Amino acid sequence: MNTVVAGITFRAMLGRRRIVLLILLPVFLIGMAFALRLLGDADQATAVSLLQAFSIGTMLPLLGLIAGTGVIAPEIDDGTIIHLLSKPISRPVIAQTKFLVAATMLVLFAAIPTYAAAWILIRGEAGIALGFALGATVAGFAYAAVFLLLGVVTKHAVAIGVVYALIWEGLIGTFVPGARKFSIQQWGQTIADQLTDVPFLKSDVAIGFAVPALVIVTVGAVVLAGMRLRSFSLTGDE
Amino acid sequence: MKIELSQVSRWYGNVVAVNDVTMTIGPGVTGLLGPNGAGKSTLLHMMAGFLAPSNGTVTLDGNQVWKNHHIYRNVGLVPEREGVYGFLTGWQFVLSAAKLHGMSDPVSAASKALAVVDMEAARDRRVETYSKGMKQRVKVAAALVHDPAVLLLDEPFNGMDPRQRLHLMDLIRQMGASGKTILFSSHILEEVERVAQHIEVLVAGRHAASGDFREIRRLMTDRPHLFRIRSSDDRKLAAALIVDGSTGGVTLGPDGLEVQALEFRRFTWLLPRVAQANGIHLQQVSPADEDLESVFAYLINRSA
Numbered sequence: 001m002n003t004v005v006a007g008i009t010f011r012a013m014l015g016r017r018r019i020v021l022l023i024l025l026p027v028f029l030i031g032m033a034f035a036l037r038l039l040g041d042a043d044q045a046t047a048v049s050l051l052q053a054f055s056i057g058t059m060l061p062l063l064g065l066i067a068g069t070g071v072i073a074p075e076i077d078d079g080t081i082i083h084l085l086s087k088p089i090s091r092p093v094i095a096q097t098k099f100l101v102a103a104t105m106l107v108l109f110a111a112i113p114t115y116a117a118a119w120i121l122i123r124g125e126a127g128i129a130l131g132f133a134l135g136a137t138v139a140g141f142a143y144a145a146v147f148l149l150l151g152v153v154t155k156h157a158v159a160i161g162v163v164y165a166l167i168w169e170g171l172i173g174t175f176v177p178g179a180r181k182f183s184i185q186q187w188g189q190t191i192a193d194q195l196t197d198v199p200f201l202k203s204d205v206a207i208g209f210a211v212p213a214l215v216i217v218t219v220g221a222v223v224l225a226g227m228r229l230r231s232f233s234l235t236g237d238e
Numbered sequence: 239m240k241i242e243l244s245q246v247s248r249w250y251g252n253v254v255a256v257n258d259v260t261m262t263i264g265p266g267v268t269g270l271l272g273p274n275g276a277g278k279s280t281l282l283h284m285m286a287g288f289l290a291p292s293n294g295t296v297t298l299d300g301n302q303v304w305k306n307h308h309i310y311r312n313v314g315l316v317p318e319r320e321g322v323y324g325f326l327t328g329w330q331f332v333l334s335a336a337k338l339h340g341m342s343d344p345v346s347a348a349s350k351a352l353a354v355v356d357m358e359a360a361r362d363r364r365v366e367t368y369s370k371g372m373k374q375r376v377k378v379a380a381a382l383v384h385d386p387a388v389l390l391l392d393e394p395f396n397g398m399d400p401r402q403r404l405h406l407m408d409l410i411r412q413m414g415a416s417g418k419t420i421l422f423s424s425h426i427l428e429e430v431e432r433v434a435q436h437i438e439v440l441v442a443g444r445h446a447a448s449g450d451f452r453e454i455r456r457l458m459t460d461r462p463h464l465f466r467i468r469s470s471d472d473r474k475l476a477a478a479l480i481v482d483g484s485t486g487g488v489t490l491g492p493d494g495l496e497v498q499a500l501e502f503r504r505f506t507w508l509l510p511r512v513a514q515a516n517g518i519h520l521q522q523v524s525p526a527d528e529d530l531e532s533v534f535a536y537l538i539n540r541s542a
Contacts (some may be wrong), residue, residue: 007334078320080322082315082317082319083322083331083334083335083380084284084338085288085307086314087335087338088309229306233288234279234452235283
Protein backbone atom coordinates (compact mmCIF):
# COMPACT_ATOMS: atom_id res chain seq x y z
CA MET A 1 0.00 0.00 0.00
CA ASN A 2 1.12 3.54 -0.70
CA THR A 3 -0.03 6.06 1.89
CA VAL A 4 0.17 9.07 -0.45
CA VAL A 5 -2.03 7.35 -3.03
CA ALA A 6 -4.41 6.30 -0.25
CA GLY A 7 -4.54 9.83 1.17
CA ILE A 8 -5.35 11.42 -2.17
CA THR A 9 -7.97 8.76 -2.90
CA PHE A 10 -9.67 9.22 0.48
CA ARG A 11 -9.81 12.95 -0.06
CA ALA A 12 -11.25 12.52 -3.52
CA MET A 13 -13.90 10.16 -2.15
CA LEU A 14 -14.87 12.04 0.97
CA GLY A 15 -14.22 15.62 0.00
CA ARG A 16 -16.89 16.01 -2.59
CA ARG A 17 -20.48 15.26 -3.37
CA ARG A 18 -19.83 11.56 -3.49
CA ILE A 19 -19.88 11.49 0.28
CA VAL A 20 -23.58 12.37 0.21
CA LEU A 21 -24.24 9.26 -1.87
CA LEU A 22 -22.19 7.18 0.54
CA ILE A 23 -24.00 8.48 3.61
CA LEU A 24 -27.55 8.49 2.31
CA LEU A 25 -28.18 4.74 2.25
CA PRO A 26 -26.70 3.86 5.67
CA VAL A 27 -28.59 6.78 7.22
CA PHE A 28 -31.78 5.39 5.69
CA LEU A 29 -30.97 1.88 7.01
CA ILE A 30 -30.42 3.11 10.55
CA GLY A 31 -33.51 5.29 10.30
CA MET A 32 -35.53 2.24 9.28
CA ALA A 33 -34.16 0.28 12.23
CA PHE A 34 -35.18 3.03 14.61
CA ALA A 35 -38.61 3.29 13.04
CA LEU A 36 -39.20 -0.47 13.29
CA ARG A 37 -38.10 -0.47 16.90
CA LEU A 38 -40.45 2.39 17.73
CA LEU A 39 -43.29 0.58 15.99
CA GLY A 40 -42.60 -2.47 18.10
CA ASP A 41 -41.56 -4.69 15.18
CA ALA A 42 -38.11 -5.32 16.51
CA ASP A 43 -37.88 -9.10 16.30
CA GLN A 44 -35.36 -11.42 14.69
CA ALA A 45 -37.44 -12.07 11.60
CA THR A 46 -37.81 -8.36 10.89
CA ALA A 47 -34.13 -7.76 11.48
CA VAL A 48 -33.11 -10.56 9.13
CA SER A 49 -35.44 -9.47 6.36
CA LEU A 50 -34.33 -5.81 6.63
CA LEU A 51 -30.67 -6.76 6.54
CA GLN A 52 -31.17 -9.30 3.79
CA ALA A 53 -33.27 -7.16 1.51
CA PHE A 54 -31.91 -3.72 2.15
CA SER A 55 -28.50 -3.95 3.72
CA ILE A 56 -26.93 -6.75 1.69
CA GLY A 57 -29.48 -6.82 -1.12
CA THR A 58 -29.56 -3.13 -2.02
CA MET A 59 -27.20 -0.93 -0.08
CA LEU A 60 -24.08 -3.06 -0.36
CA PRO A 61 -24.02 -3.46 -4.16
CA LEU A 62 -24.82 0.23 -4.67
CA LEU A 63 -22.17 1.42 -2.24
CA GLY A 64 -19.79 -1.14 -3.70
CA LEU A 65 -20.40 0.39 -7.09
CA ILE A 66 -19.90 3.95 -5.83
CA ALA A 67 -16.77 3.13 -3.84
CA GLY A 68 -15.23 0.58 -6.20
CA THR A 69 -15.52 2.67 -9.35
CA GLY A 70 -15.18 5.95 -7.45
CA VAL A 71 -11.64 5.29 -6.26
CA ILE A 72 -10.30 5.18 -9.80
CA ALA A 73 -12.75 5.81 -12.65
CA PRO A 74 -13.08 9.61 -12.24
CA GLU A 75 -9.30 9.93 -12.15
CA ILE A 76 -8.97 7.96 -15.36
CA ASP A 77 -11.71 10.10 -16.91
CA ASP A 78 -10.14 13.46 -16.13
CA GLY A 79 -6.53 12.37 -16.55
CA THR A 80 -5.45 13.00 -12.95
CA ILE A 81 -4.42 9.34 -12.69
CA ILE A 82 -1.28 10.33 -14.65
CA HIS A 83 -0.04 12.08 -11.53
CA LEU A 84 0.07 8.71 -9.76
CA LEU A 85 1.10 6.57 -12.71
CA SER A 86 4.07 8.74 -13.75
CA LYS A 87 5.84 7.90 -10.53
CA PRO A 88 8.25 5.08 -9.67
CA ILE A 89 5.54 3.07 -7.94
CA SER A 90 4.50 -0.30 -9.25
CA ARG A 91 1.06 -0.20 -10.79
CA PRO A 92 -0.20 -3.27 -8.92
CA VAL A 93 0.60 -1.41 -5.68
CA ILE A 94 -1.53 1.49 -6.89
CA ALA A 95 -4.39 -0.91 -7.69
CA GLN A 96 -4.07 -2.60 -4.28
CA THR A 97 -4.09 0.76 -2.52
CA LYS A 98 -7.19 1.86 -4.40
CA PHE A 99 -8.84 -1.43 -3.47
CA LEU A 100 -8.00 -0.97 0.20
CA VAL A 101 -9.52 2.50 0.17
CA ALA A 102 -12.73 1.22 -1.44
CA ALA A 103 -12.85 -1.73 0.98
CA THR A 104 -12.40 0.59 3.95
CA MET A 105 -15.24 2.75 2.66
CA LEU A 106 -17.50 -0.27 2.53
CA VAL A 107 -16.63 -1.29 6.07
CA LEU A 108 -17.35 2.26 7.23
CA PHE A 109 -20.48 2.93 5.24
CA ALA A 110 -21.98 -0.56 4.82
CA ALA A 111 -20.71 -3.11 7.35
CA ILE A 112 -20.69 -0.91 10.44
CA PRO A 113 -24.14 0.58 9.71
CA THR A 114 -25.41 -2.98 9.13
CA TYR A 115 -24.16 -3.95 12.56
CA ALA A 116 -25.63 -0.79 14.05
CA ALA A 117 -29.05 -1.37 12.47
CA ALA A 118 -29.18 -4.94 13.77
CA TRP A 119 -28.05 -3.80 17.19
CA ILE A 120 -30.78 -1.17 17.32
CA LEU A 121 -33.39 -3.80 16.49
CA ILE A 122 -32.36 -6.85 18.46
CA ARG A 123 -29.04 -6.15 20.13
CA GLY A 124 -26.74 -9.14 19.86
CA GLU A 125 -29.46 -11.79 19.52
CA ALA A 126 -28.58 -14.99 17.66
CA GLY A 127 -25.39 -13.49 16.27
CA ILE A 128 -27.41 -11.68 13.61
CA ALA A 129 -25.63 -8.33 13.97
CA LEU A 130 -22.17 -9.80 13.77
CA GLY A 131 -23.06 -12.34 11.09
CA PHE A 132 -24.53 -9.78 8.73
CA ALA A 133 -21.78 -7.27 9.43
CA LEU A 134 -19.14 -9.86 8.51
CA GLY A 135 -21.15 -11.01 5.52
CA ALA A 136 -21.38 -7.39 4.37
CA THR A 137 -17.64 -6.94 4.94
CA VAL A 138 -16.46 -9.87 2.85
CA ALA A 139 -19.06 -9.31 0.15
CA GLY A 140 -18.09 -5.62 0.25
CA PHE A 141 -14.47 -6.56 -0.43
CA ALA A 142 -15.54 -8.59 -3.45
CA TYR A 143 -17.74 -5.77 -4.77
CA ALA A 144 -14.94 -3.25 -4.24
CA ALA A 145 -12.50 -5.44 -6.17
CA VAL A 146 -14.87 -6.24 -9.03
CA PHE A 147 -16.05 -2.66 -9.50
CA LEU A 148 -12.48 -1.36 -9.22
CA LEU A 149 -11.53 -3.71 -12.03
CA LEU A 150 -14.51 -2.51 -14.06
CA GLY A 151 -13.43 1.09 -13.46
CA VAL A 152 -9.97 0.32 -14.82
CA VAL A 153 -11.16 -1.70 -17.77
CA THR A 154 -14.04 0.33 -19.15
CA LYS A 155 -15.39 3.84 -19.30
CA HIS A 156 -18.85 2.44 -18.77
CA ALA A 157 -18.06 0.91 -15.40
CA VAL A 158 -21.04 2.42 -13.60
CA ALA A 159 -23.53 1.34 -16.25
CA ILE A 160 -22.16 -2.19 -16.39
CA GLY A 161 -22.04 -2.33 -12.60
CA VAL A 162 -25.68 -1.29 -12.33
CA VAL A 163 -26.66 -3.91 -14.88
CA TYR A 164 -24.78 -6.57 -12.92
CA ALA A 165 -26.21 -5.58 -9.55
CA LEU A 166 -29.78 -4.95 -10.64
CA ILE A 167 -30.33 -7.32 -13.53
CA TRP A 168 -28.08 -10.25 -12.69
CA GLU A 169 -28.13 -10.30 -8.91
CA GLY A 170 -31.52 -8.69 -8.49
CA LEU A 171 -33.73 -9.92 -11.30
CA ILE A 172 -32.18 -13.04 -12.76
CA GLY A 173 -31.03 -14.15 -9.30
CA THR A 174 -34.64 -14.05 -8.15
CA PHE A 175 -36.02 -16.23 -10.91
CA VAL A 176 -33.13 -18.46 -11.86
CA PRO A 177 -31.79 -20.28 -8.81
CA GLY A 178 -28.61 -21.29 -10.66
CA ALA A 179 -27.65 -17.66 -11.18
CA ARG A 180 -27.52 -17.15 -7.44
CA LYS A 181 -24.41 -19.24 -7.32
CA PHE A 182 -22.59 -16.49 -9.18
CA SER A 183 -23.78 -13.59 -7.10
CA ILE A 184 -21.59 -11.74 -4.62
CA GLN A 185 -24.70 -10.82 -2.70
CA GLN A 186 -25.58 -14.47 -2.18
CA TRP A 187 -22.06 -15.29 -1.05
CA GLY A 188 -22.35 -12.56 1.55
CA GLN A 189 -25.64 -14.02 2.75
CA THR A 190 -24.08 -17.44 3.01
CA ILE A 191 -21.44 -16.04 5.34
CA ALA A 192 -24.14 -14.31 7.39
CA ASP A 193 -26.13 -17.54 7.51
CA GLN A 194 -23.15 -19.49 8.78
CA LEU A 195 -22.52 -17.09 11.63
CA THR A 196 -26.08 -16.74 12.86
CA ASP A 197 -28.33 -19.32 14.35
CA VAL A 198 -31.76 -18.39 13.13
CA PRO A 199 -33.81 -21.10 11.44
CA PHE A 200 -35.52 -18.84 8.90
CA LEU A 201 -32.37 -17.53 7.24
CA LYS A 202 -31.58 -19.94 4.48
CA SER A 203 -28.87 -19.30 1.93
CA ASP A 204 -28.81 -20.93 -1.49
CA VAL A 205 -25.07 -21.18 -1.89
CA ALA A 206 -23.00 -23.66 0.08
CA ILE A 207 -20.30 -22.21 2.30
CA GLY A 208 -17.81 -24.51 0.58
CA PHE A 209 -18.48 -22.62 -2.65
CA ALA A 210 -19.01 -19.11 -1.29
CA VAL A 211 -15.73 -18.76 0.60
CA PRO A 212 -13.38 -19.80 -2.20
CA ALA A 213 -15.50 -17.81 -4.65
CA LEU A 214 -15.18 -14.66 -2.55
CA VAL A 215 -11.44 -15.11 -2.18
CA ILE A 216 -10.83 -15.89 -5.85
CA VAL A 217 -13.02 -13.05 -7.12
CA THR A 218 -11.53 -10.49 -4.74
CA VAL A 219 -7.88 -11.41 -5.23
CA GLY A 220 -8.32 -12.08 -8.94
CA ALA A 221 -10.00 -8.75 -9.63
CA VAL A 222 -7.34 -6.77 -7.75
CA VAL A 223 -4.54 -8.62 -9.54
CA LEU A 224 -6.20 -8.08 -12.92
CA ALA A 225 -6.74 -4.40 -12.16
CA GLY A 226 -3.02 -4.07 -11.39
CA MET A 227 -2.08 -5.80 -14.61
CA ARG A 228 -4.42 -3.62 -16.54
CA LEU A 229 -2.97 -0.48 -14.98
CA ARG A 230 0.51 -1.58 -16.04
CA SER A 231 -0.53 -1.22 -19.63
CA PHE A 232 -2.56 1.94 -19.06
CA SER A 233 -2.51 3.93 -22.29
CA LEU A 234 -3.09 7.54 -23.07
CA THR A 235 -4.62 7.55 -26.49
CA GLY A 236 -4.85 11.33 -26.74
CA ASP A 237 -7.22 13.31 -28.86
CA GLU A 238 -5.35 12.88 -32.10
CA MET B 239 20.22 10.63 -20.73
CA LYS B 240 19.08 9.61 -24.16
CA ILE B 241 15.67 8.65 -25.48
CA GLU B 242 15.96 6.48 -28.55
CA LEU B 243 13.13 5.71 -30.91
CA SER B 244 13.79 3.03 -33.45
CA GLN B 245 11.36 2.54 -36.34
CA VAL B 246 8.47 3.41 -34.10
CA SER B 247 4.96 3.21 -35.48
CA ARG B 248 1.62 3.44 -33.76
CA TRP B 249 -1.70 2.77 -35.33
CA TYR B 250 -5.26 2.75 -34.10
CA GLY B 251 -7.25 0.30 -36.18
CA ASN B 252 -6.68 1.46 -39.73
CA VAL B 253 -5.44 4.90 -38.76
CA VAL B 254 -1.69 5.38 -38.62
CA ALA B 255 -0.85 8.03 -36.02
CA VAL B 256 2.92 7.64 -36.06
CA ASN B 257 4.69 6.12 -39.02
CA ASP B 258 8.17 4.60 -38.81
CA VAL B 259 9.89 7.26 -36.76
CA THR B 260 13.53 6.89 -35.78
CA MET B 261 15.11 9.61 -33.68
CA THR B 262 17.38 10.16 -30.71
CA ILE B 263 16.67 12.83 -28.14
CA GLY B 264 19.80 13.78 -26.22
CA PRO B 265 20.71 16.39 -23.61
CA GLY B 266 19.60 19.93 -24.35
CA VAL B 267 16.24 21.23 -25.48
CA THR B 268 14.51 19.52 -28.37
CA GLY B 269 11.32 20.88 -29.87
CA LEU B 270 8.84 18.49 -31.41
CA LEU B 271 7.15 20.59 -34.03
CA GLY B 272 4.14 19.73 -36.13
CA PRO B 273 0.62 20.81 -36.96
CA ASN B 274 -2.30 19.65 -34.85
CA GLY B 275 -3.03 16.00 -35.44
CA ALA B 276 0.50 15.24 -36.63
CA GLY B 277 0.98 12.57 -33.96
CA LYS B 278 3.09 14.65 -31.56
CA SER B 279 1.15 13.61 -28.49
CA THR B 280 1.13 9.98 -29.58
CA LEU B 281 4.90 10.08 -29.98
CA LEU B 282 5.36 11.84 -26.65
CA HIS B 283 3.09 9.35 -24.88
CA MET B 284 5.21 6.51 -26.24
CA MET B 285 8.37 8.22 -24.94
CA ALA B 286 6.70 8.68 -21.55
CA GLY B 287 5.64 5.04 -21.20
CA PHE B 288 1.96 5.79 -21.59
CA LEU B 289 1.46 4.08 -24.91
CA ALA B 290 2.89 0.92 -26.42
CA PRO B 291 4.40 1.31 -29.90
CA SER B 292 2.59 -0.91 -32.41
CA ASN B 293 5.99 -1.48 -33.93
CA GLY B 294 9.57 -0.53 -33.11
CA THR B 295 11.16 0.27 -29.76
CA VAL B 296 11.39 3.22 -27.41
CA THR B 297 14.23 3.13 -24.89
CA LEU B 298 15.68 5.42 -22.26
CA ASP B 299 19.43 4.88 -21.99
CA GLY B 300 18.88 1.42 -23.41
CA ASN B 301 16.02 0.46 -21.08
CA GLN B 302 12.60 -0.32 -22.44
CA VAL B 303 10.15 2.45 -21.55
CA TRP B 304 6.84 0.60 -21.87
CA LYS B 305 5.61 -1.14 -18.70
CA ASN B 306 8.64 0.03 -16.77
CA HIS B 307 7.74 2.28 -13.85
CA HIS B 308 11.40 2.60 -12.86
CA ILE B 309 11.96 5.12 -15.66
CA TYR B 310 10.00 7.72 -13.69
CA ARG B 311 12.92 8.12 -11.30
CA ASN B 312 14.60 9.95 -14.17
CA VAL B 313 11.63 11.26 -16.11
CA GLY B 314 9.31 14.17 -15.40
CA LEU B 315 6.13 14.38 -17.46
CA VAL B 316 3.92 17.40 -18.05
CA PRO B 317 0.84 16.10 -19.86
CA GLU B 318 -1.27 18.33 -22.04
CA ARG B 319 -4.56 17.67 -20.25
CA GLU B 320 -5.06 19.55 -17.04
CA GLY B 321 -4.95 16.47 -14.88
CA VAL B 322 -4.46 18.19 -11.53
CA TYR B 323 -6.53 17.28 -8.48
CA GLY B 324 -8.70 20.36 -8.03
CA PHE B 325 -9.33 19.70 -4.34
CA LEU B 326 -5.64 19.86 -3.43
CA THR B 327 -3.75 23.09 -2.96
CA GLY B 328 -0.79 23.73 -5.24
CA TRP B 329 1.48 22.96 -2.30
CA GLN B 330 -0.25 19.66 -1.50
CA PHE B 331 -0.12 18.65 -5.15
CA VAL B 332 3.61 19.25 -5.55
CA LEU B 333 4.35 17.79 -2.11
CA SER B 334 2.41 14.64 -3.03
CA ALA B 335 4.60 14.31 -6.14
CA ALA B 336 7.75 14.56 -4.00
CA LYS B 337 6.40 11.93 -1.61
CA LEU B 338 5.34 9.63 -4.43
CA HIS B 339 8.92 9.79 -5.63
CA GLY B 340 9.97 8.65 -2.18
CA MET B 341 12.24 11.65 -1.69
CA SER B 342 14.09 11.92 1.60
CA ASP B 343 13.13 15.56 2.12
CA PRO B 344 9.86 16.09 0.24
CA VAL B 345 9.08 19.40 1.94
CA SER B 346 12.19 21.21 0.78
CA ALA B 347 11.99 19.61 -2.68
CA ALA B 348 8.40 20.83 -3.06
CA SER B 349 9.25 24.35 -1.87
CA LYS B 350 12.13 24.52 -4.30
CA ALA B 351 10.03 23.32 -7.22
CA LEU B 352 7.26 25.83 -6.48
CA ALA B 353 9.85 28.60 -6.28
CA VAL B 354 11.28 27.60 -9.65
CA VAL B 355 7.90 28.08 -11.35
CA ASP B 356 7.18 31.22 -9.34
CA MET B 357 4.05 29.85 -7.70
CA GLU B 358 4.86 30.45 -4.03
CA ALA B 359 2.31 33.22 -3.63
CA ALA B 360 -0.63 31.01 -4.64
CA ARG B 361 0.61 27.76 -3.14
CA ASP B 362 -2.08 27.51 -0.47
CA ARG B 363 -5.00 28.01 -2.83
CA ARG B 364 -6.89 25.05 -4.17
CA VAL B 365 -5.83 24.10 -7.68
CA GLU B 366 -9.43 24.42 -8.93
CA THR B 367 -9.19 28.19 -8.33
CA TYR B 368 -6.11 28.51 -10.56
CA SER B 369 -6.00 29.93 -14.07
CA LYS B 370 -4.92 27.60 -16.85
CA GLY B 371 -1.41 29.05 -16.82
CA MET B 372 -1.11 28.56 -13.07
CA LYS B 373 -2.25 24.95 -13.35
CA GLN B 374 0.36 24.48 -16.04
CA ARG B 375 3.02 25.83 -13.72
CA VAL B 376 2.16 23.58 -10.77
CA LYS B 377 2.20 20.67 -13.21
CA VAL B 378 5.70 21.69 -14.24
CA ALA B 379 6.69 22.02 -10.57
CA ALA B 380 5.34 18.54 -9.83
CA ALA B 381 7.19 17.14 -12.85
CA LEU B 382 10.56 18.54 -11.82
CA VAL B 383 10.27 18.09 -8.06
CA HIS B 384 12.61 15.09 -8.16
CA ASP B 385 15.12 16.90 -10.39
CA PRO B 386 14.74 14.43 -13.28
CA ALA B 387 17.35 14.09 -15.99
CA VAL B 388 14.60 13.94 -18.61
CA LEU B 389 11.63 16.26 -18.88
CA LEU B 390 8.81 15.69 -21.36
CA LEU B 391 6.28 18.46 -21.91
CA ASP B 392 3.20 18.20 -24.13
CA GLU B 393 2.25 21.62 -25.53
CA PRO B 394 3.48 23.34 -22.36
CA PHE B 395 2.82 26.91 -23.49
CA ASN B 396 -0.85 26.44 -24.29
CA GLY B 397 -3.07 28.66 -22.22
CA MET B 398 -0.24 30.68 -20.73
CA ASP B 399 -0.17 34.45 -20.87
CA PRO B 400 2.88 36.07 -22.54
CA ARG B 401 4.70 36.73 -19.27
CA GLN B 402 4.23 33.18 -18.00
CA ARG B 403 5.27 31.89 -21.39
CA LEU B 404 8.55 33.82 -21.31
CA HIS B 405 9.17 32.63 -17.78
CA LEU B 406 8.67 28.97 -18.72
CA MET B 407 10.78 29.42 -21.86
CA ASP B 408 13.63 30.77 -19.73
CA LEU B 409 13.24 27.90 -17.32
CA ILE B 410 13.34 25.30 -20.08
CA ARG B 411 16.38 26.93 -21.65
CA GLN B 412 18.21 26.96 -18.30
CA MET B 413 17.43 23.32 -17.64
CA GLY B 414 18.56 22.41 -21.14
CA ALA B 415 21.80 24.33 -20.63
CA SER B 416 22.41 22.43 -17.39
CA GLY B 417 22.52 19.17 -19.34
CA LYS B 418 19.01 17.84 -18.90
CA THR B 419 17.27 16.12 -21.75
CA ILE B 420 14.17 18.12 -22.49
CA LEU B 421 11.57 17.50 -25.15
CA PHE B 422 8.52 19.65 -25.66
CA SER B 423 5.89 19.57 -28.36
CA SER B 424 4.37 22.57 -30.05
CA HIS B 425 2.59 23.49 -33.24
CA ILE B 426 4.05 27.00 -33.25
CA LEU B 427 7.35 27.44 -35.05
CA GLU B 428 8.27 30.68 -33.27
CA GLU B 429 7.82 29.03 -29.88
CA VAL B 430 10.05 26.14 -30.80
CA GLU B 431 12.63 28.40 -32.39
CA ARG B 432 12.99 30.50 -29.28
CA VAL B 433 13.58 27.62 -26.89
CA ALA B 434 14.91 24.59 -28.70
CA GLN B 435 18.44 24.08 -29.95
CA HIS B 436 17.25 21.09 -31.87
CA ILE B 437 14.00 20.62 -33.74
CA GLU B 438 12.27 17.46 -34.87
CA VAL B 439 9.42 18.06 -37.28
CA LEU B 440 6.53 15.62 -37.38
CA VAL B 441 3.96 15.87 -40.15
CA ALA B 442 1.08 13.43 -40.62
CA GLY B 443 2.79 10.91 -38.35
CA ARG B 444 6.04 11.01 -40.26
CA HIS B 445 9.40 12.39 -39.27
CA ALA B 446 9.61 15.17 -41.84
CA ALA B 447 12.75 17.03 -40.83
CA SER B 448 15.37 17.25 -38.14
CA GLY B 449 18.03 19.79 -37.32
CA ASP B 450 18.80 23.00 -35.50
CA PHE B 451 16.39 25.88 -35.93
CA ARG B 452 18.51 27.50 -38.63
CA GLU B 453 18.29 24.42 -40.80
CA ILE B 454 14.55 24.11 -40.24
CA ARG B 455 14.05 27.81 -40.93
CA ARG B 456 16.08 27.50 -44.13
CA LEU B 457 14.07 24.47 -45.23
CA MET B 458 10.96 26.46 -44.66
CA THR B 459 12.08 29.59 -46.48
CA ASP B 460 13.84 27.85 -49.35
CA ARG B 461 10.67 26.17 -50.48
CA PRO B 462 8.67 27.53 -53.44
CA HIS B 463 6.59 30.52 -52.37
CA LEU B 464 3.40 31.77 -53.89
CA PHE B 465 2.94 35.54 -54.18
CA ARG B 466 -0.05 37.63 -55.23
CA ILE B 467 0.98 40.76 -57.02
CA ARG B 468 -0.94 43.77 -58.27
CA SER B 469 0.78 46.37 -60.38
CA SER B 470 0.18 49.11 -62.87
CA ASP B 471 0.73 46.62 -65.73
CA ASP B 472 0.30 42.99 -64.71
CA ARG B 473 0.75 41.62 -68.23
CA LYS B 474 4.03 43.33 -68.83
CA LEU B 475 5.31 42.35 -65.38
CA ALA B 476 4.36 38.73 -66.00
CA ALA B 477 6.30 38.67 -69.24
CA ALA B 478 9.34 40.21 -67.57
CA LEU B 479 9.25 37.78 -64.64
CA ILE B 480 8.95 34.67 -66.79
CA VAL B 481 12.32 35.47 -68.37
CA ASP B 482 14.04 34.93 -65.01
CA GLY B 483 14.67 31.39 -63.80
CA SER B 484 13.61 32.09 -60.23
CA THR B 485 9.93 32.02 -61.08
CA GLY B 486 8.27 28.69 -61.63
CA GLY B 487 4.95 29.80 -62.98
CA VAL B 488 2.97 32.95 -63.49
CA THR B 489 -0.82 33.11 -63.70
CA LEU B 490 -2.59 36.20 -64.88
CA GLY B 491 -6.03 36.60 -63.38
CA PRO B 492 -8.61 39.33 -62.87
CA ASP B 493 -7.22 39.94 -59.36
CA GLY B 494 -3.67 40.34 -60.54
CA LEU B 495 -0.76 37.95 -60.81
CA GLU B 496 -0.02 34.77 -58.97
CA VAL B 497 3.66 34.02 -59.09
CA GLN B 498 5.34 30.84 -57.96
CA ALA B 499 8.79 31.80 -56.72
CA LEU B 500 11.25 28.91 -56.74
CA GLU B 501 14.04 30.76 -54.98
CA PHE B 502 12.68 32.96 -52.28
CA ARG B 503 15.70 35.21 -51.88
CA ARG B 504 16.44 35.70 -55.55
CA PHE B 505 12.82 36.41 -56.29
CA THR B 506 12.45 39.06 -53.58
CA TRP B 507 15.63 40.66 -54.84
CA LEU B 508 14.53 40.48 -58.44
CA LEU B 509 10.92 41.66 -58.30
CA PRO B 510 11.47 45.38 -57.48
CA ARG B 511 14.33 45.60 -59.98
CA VAL B 512 12.32 44.11 -62.83
CA ALA B 513 9.43 46.43 -62.03
CA GLN B 514 11.64 49.47 -61.97
CA ALA B 515 13.46 48.57 -65.18
CA ASN B 516 10.11 48.23 -66.99
CA GLY B 517 8.55 51.31 -65.46
CA ILE B 518 5.88 49.30 -63.64
CA HIS B 519 4.46 50.39 -60.29
CA LEU B 520 4.00 47.60 -57.75
CA GLN B 521 0.75 48.15 -55.85
CA GLN B 522 0.59 45.00 -53.80
CA VAL B 523 2.91 42.06 -53.09
CA SER B 524 1.57 39.51 -50.68
CA PRO B 525 2.62 35.97 -49.85
CA ALA B 526 -0.29 33.63 -50.53
CA ASP B 527 0.85 30.56 -48.62
CA GLU B 528 2.72 31.74 -45.58
CA ASP B 529 0.64 29.82 -43.06
CA LEU B 530 2.27 26.99 -41.20
CA GLU B 531 0.00 24.38 -42.77
CA SER B 532 1.41 25.02 -46.23
CA VAL B 533 4.92 25.00 -44.84
CA PHE B 534 4.22 21.60 -43.37
CA ALA B 535 2.54 20.47 -46.57
CA TYR B 536 5.72 21.34 -48.40
CA LEU B 537 7.88 19.45 -45.93
CA ILE B 538 5.72 16.36 -46.16
CA ASN B 539 5.85 16.30 -49.96
CA ARG B 540 9.56 16.81 -49.82
CA SER B 541 10.06 13.92 -47.42
CA ALA B 542 7.74 11.61 -49.32
